[in-house]
Amino acid sequence: MGQGDYRILHEADLRAYLAGLPDLKGLLGGEPAAWAITEVGDGNLNLVFIVKGARGGIAVKQALPYVRLVGESWPLPLSRAHYEYLALSRQAQLAPGLVPAVLHHDEALALTVMELLEPHIIMRKGLVAATRYPRFVDDITTFMARTLFFTSDLALSAAEKKEAIAAFAGNHALCKITEDLIFTDPYRIAEQNRWTAPYLDGLAASLRDDLELHVAVSRLKLKFMASPEALIHGDLHTGSIMVTDSQTRVIDPEFAFYGPMGFDVGAVLANLLMAYFASAGHERTPGERHAFEGWVLETVEQVWNQFARKFLDLWRAGAAGDAYPRSLFPGEKGAARLEAERQATMQRLFSDAVGFAAAKIIRRIFGLAHNIDFELIEDAKKRAVSEARAVRLARAMMAEPGTFSVIADVTAAARNLRDWMPELSG
Amino acid sequence: MGQGDYRILHEADLRAYLAGLPDLKGLLGGEPAAWAITEVGDGNLNLVFIVKGARGGIAVKQALPYVRLVGESWPLPLSRAHYEYLALSRQAQLAPGLVPAVLHHDEALALTVMELLEPHIIMRKGLVAATRYPRFVDDITTFMARTLFFTSDLALSAAEKKEAIAAFAGNHALCKITEDLIFTDPYRIAEQNRWTAPYLDGLAASLRDDLELHVAVSRLKLKFMASPEALIHGDLHTGSIMVTDSQTRVIDPEFAFYGPMGFDVGAVLANLLMAYFASAGHERTPGERHAFEGWVLETVEQVWNQFARKFLDLWRAGAAGDAYPRSLFPGEKGAARLEAERQATMQRLFSDAVGFAAAKIIRRIFGLAHNIDFELIEDAKKRAVSEARAVRLARAMMAEPGTFSVIADVTAAARNLRDWMPELSG
Structure with a gap:
């Protein structure tokens, strides 16, 4: 699972990471420095960022190696991001339009980029x-x-x-x-x-x-x-x-x-x-x-x-x-x-x-x-x-x-x- | 599963194969040429050989790539020998003395050597x-x-x-x-x-x-x-x-x-x-x-x-x-x-x-x-x-x-x- 390459992405890291992905960069539009990045995760387990550029927006979800609700004392495997991606892909085939579209998945970073659901x-x-x-x-x-x-x-x-x-x-x-x-x-x-x-x-x-x-x-x-x-x-x-x-x-x-x-x-x-x-x-x-x-x-x-x-x-x-x-x-x-x-x-x-x-x-x-x-x-x-x-x-x-x-x-x-x-x- | 190395063993192949395994050679005893080898499989799926030497005997089971009862028209994966070995090993831990002892397993040949059950x-x-x-x-x-x-x-x-x-x-x-x-x-x-x-x-x-x-x-x-x-x-x-x-x-x-x-x-x-x-x-x-x-x-x-x-x-x-x-x-x-x-x-x-x-x-x-x-x-x-x-x-x-x-x-x-x-x- 390439866990060795994992690092928790902070705003600046994320900006640089996304700027390096031409499809996403194009989708967001404008200069990366101008993208608005907000961490909005209110769930129990993960980081969730909303990124908005001149043209469009995306949602970025990154698994943390522990339960966010509890803290580092409760470790949780990053592999869950892999299973989430697997499930999302299968659900998208079976129930098209009822799950967010996956735009990018990075197994090593336990990170998935999805369409921004707005105004949901x-x-x-x-x-x-x-x-x-x-x-x-x-x-x-x-x-x-x-x-x-x-x-x-x-x-x-x-x-x-x-x-x-x-x-x-x-x-x-x-x-x-x-x-x-x-x-x-x-x-x-x-x-x-x-x-x-x-x-x-x-x-x-x-x-x-x-x-x-x-x-x-x-x-x-x-x-x-x-x-x-x-x-x-x-x-x-x-x-x-x-x-x-x-x-x-x-x-x-x-x-x-x-x-x-x-x-x-x-x-x-x-x-x-x-x-x-x-x-x-x-x-x-x-x-x-x-x-x-x-x-x-x-x-x-x-x-x-x-x-x-x-x-x-x-x-x-x-x-x-x-x-x-x-x-x-x-x-x-x-x-x-x-x-x-x-x-x-x-x-x-x-x-x-x-x-x-x-x-x-x-x-x-x-x-x-x-x-x-x-x-x-x-x-x-x-x-x-x-x-x-x-x-x-x-x-x-x-x-x-x-x-x-x-x-x-x-x-x-x-x-x-x-x-x-x-x-x-x- | 190394299926590329698989070949169906006939008597002469089996003799040479066993002769190359010091533990089994010792267990059988005497000259390999003098070992008595008999194919006794009466099940529906596999080859079973009984091999007897000057000192002792063994049973050799080899999976065939098809259902023996029906013939080559009904292919069956050799991997079943792997699962059989896995199950036998687990059963031997859990119910010692109630399954045959495994003496040797060759995944590529889909072959397992077990103690000879005699006079069972x-x-x-x-x-x-x-x-x-x-x-x-x-x-x-x-x-x-x-x-x-x-x-x-x-x-x-x-x-x-x-x-x-x-x-x-x-x-x-x-x-x-x-x-x-x-x-x-x-x-x-x-x-x-x-x-x-x-x-x-x-x-x-x-x-x-x-x-x-x-x-x-x-x-x-x-x-x-x-x-x-x-x-x-x-x-x-x-x-x-x-x-x-x-x-x-x-x-x-x-x-x-x-x-x-x-x-x-x-x-x-x-x-x-x-x-x-x-x-x-x-x-x-x-x-x-x-x-x-x-x-x-x-x-x-x-x-x-x-x-x-x-x-x-x-x-x-x-x-x-x-x-x-x-x-x-x-x-x-x-x-x-x-x-x-x-x-x-x-x-x-x-x-x-x-x-x-x-x-x-x-x-x-x-x-x-x-x-x-x-x-x-x-x-x-x-x-x-x-x-x-x-x-x-x-x-x-x-x-x-x-x-x-x-x-x-x-x-x-x-x-x-x-x-x-x-x-x-x-």
Whole structure:
């Protein structure tokens, strides 16, 4: 991986580096000395620069050899930039127009240059501001259906699938972050956990004592580790999605690997549900975000329903993979039986997505990495109320999966919890 | 893989080759010209030589670039010798004394030299002759429990596990044989299928029309392709086991890869069940093999029960892997809840093993590769009767898994079919 040539690029280095690349220099335009370079990375792991010249702009992402959120005490391999580039390239083929175009990749520097997404904003920020995104459902469901279907056993030969799994196997340090921070730490005493204290102290303790939940999350963890169903994005929250009214772009697939499809679908559902529960904490006058909240729950339903429909349509249209060979389902009766099995497969995938969504919610409230949906609720007590509602739903989704057989069961439960008042500690 | 240096070794080449390896030359003893070299390969894929010198003997296995059973029209990569060597080495660490010692490996020649197993015979031959093997249950269950547990997520970190999966990903040509010949072809018209015609013509047709079975076998196929639970042997039938009264050796792991644990366990159960049903076809006087048949069914029960006990004991003794972290199950209550989950895990594994066992039975009766348990029954009608009984059990095991919740359900069903008279075609 040429790690010997790696150095962290500061503004001046970056300017010189880009000036040496004719295509990018031309795209930016004007004199390099006049380029405006700003470091804007607000994620947990990397440096991100926006560079603007006389003609155009670009985004430059460089991996740091440690977790930015924590510091040098937590090293993280630069190779993640390689896997991100690999995933971006594959996603660009499978879901054209739904990921940023890659303009340049430098393996040694763990650096990728992408088109500048402008005026896109991070979707999570828009959701905090109660903005609705009319393209979102169609775009995100196309992204998920196509990237998951075409990298699964339904579309690949078993040989292609095994080679693809192996190509991402080295990204295990990023998987380990998920394994620890999502599937383990929130359920035990861990130094990095934090929550809205003291109000959620009791709830945090109850999760640590909830053995049914521990079994459920351990099953999900094992599924995450050992079910390479498809190339998943691996971190598909609303902070990894950039939007405008008319465009959607999925960014930051550095956690990509072959894992369970329900993890990506669950991530989207979870982050919408958190936006829903956080919304009450952001209202200045009662009911002012009512229409937005209705849109969010409708979006939750549409995300699942349209994803399922698109995934099924791809499968029906002609699956060239080694799973479920058509030759075993001849004639009308065979077609009908295969269709029933497709529906059963989607039901299992739904159940996985519900469980993973729950895990994603709980980690954002009790684990290391929180999100601005809740964090920007300044009144800690109000924040705790929103969080407790989300956790109540998540607990049920994870430990009583049988009570959620269709997506409307999830949104109905969320709606019922909108004004529920939890007992808080402290 | 240095395939450029590969050449098929004939007797004279092999003699010269071995003479050039001081350790092996010393082990064999005497003049190379005096060594007795015999080609004894009776498997489907490779050349196997036994070489005996004045002092000792060795077994030499060389992969051919095609499927021996079919010929040069069916090429097969030599790299399988590499994966076999890799698997043998790992199994030797994990289950010492239960695989042949590797004395030499030559990657370019796709050749492995092993200790000569003498006076061991292929277990399947012994079973045809109604021989009982008192060490078998203890040895095979130790082999399976240890090789499966210690390569699973219960014993490995997620990083180690992913690297191990990747190390075997290239063995997909061998997996493909299983995918096609076990999980697909027997259920559709395929040129290479054969069965005891005309007696089983009707049964063959009914399997091709049995859509419930096609769904069940397709689920098993997908599990085989995309559930890398542990390093499995991949071909653990009674022709891959060499035995004496006091020793058991598992050979030929060239199909090894990271797959579902139930596939290995199911293979052992399936081959014992076939020995049981074939037994009636080998008796010269009614009831003469009664005691042997009782031993076989008792062995079926013990294989599962002792495997499950040993696997559980390893798990209880201290699982260092990333799955089911102990820290989530503290105290007595935690320990009890984890123990219940262990039992539930074994129940899921049992269910997998029952399904895979069924697939292994059906492929030996309707697919390309048959076995001598049935093939040595000269009277075709008698053979068809034995086979039809086995298929009736296998059909139930695959399509009605809920009716088999403990291993005694399987042996009871087998016992009930011992004298059942099927309707034959022709």
